[in-house]
């Protein structure tokens with residue numbers, strides 16, 4: 001009988017918590033050196049980078065560090081963006097610096113993983129811009145965390 005292959009989560013593929021925390025650490029160091037994004041992030045907490053790594057880890061199928069350990073939720077994440085009045089140039093710079101950080105630390109660069117990563121960042125960052133221009137939080141407390149997977153190209157794990 002043919003054995004069914006177990007599909008790894010994006011969290012496992014990227015290298016787990018250590019890889020995601022390294023990614024956000026290098027990314028926010030770049031953000032603070034960037035003239036367009038510095039004013040947006042200058043007051044972020046010392047935990048910001050780790051919280052974002054926890055959030056992405058959970059969305060990518062990892063442990064529930066954002067909702068359990070950090071006591072966050074999808075709604076609380078969105079609330080951090082409400083009223084920030086982000087725009088397209090800031091979003092584009094945010095994505096560019098994050099992808100630069102990904103290349104710099106050398107996380108998985110296979111086409112399938114990067115497609116899934118960029119897809120998620122495009123989706124999430126565009127929603128962040130929309131929510132940042134809202135006056136109230138459109139997401140209710142108790143709404144489920146988003147989930148992201150490999151999408152249509154599947155993964156190199158199939159090879």
Ligand code: HEM
Pocket residue numbers: 040041043044045047048049051052055056077080081084086090091094095120121123124125126128129
């Ligand atoms: C996939 C896209 C995104 C995710 C997953 C995400 C995630 C998060 C999370 C989890 C927090 C809360 C951090 C904490 O609890 O300390 C946060 C806060 C924040 N995010 Fe995002 N974010 C995204 C996109 C963006 C973009 C595109 C921008 C701006 C260009 C942005 C600007 C901010 C700001 C200004 C805060 C608050 C910082 C502060 O507390 O001073 N986010 N984000």
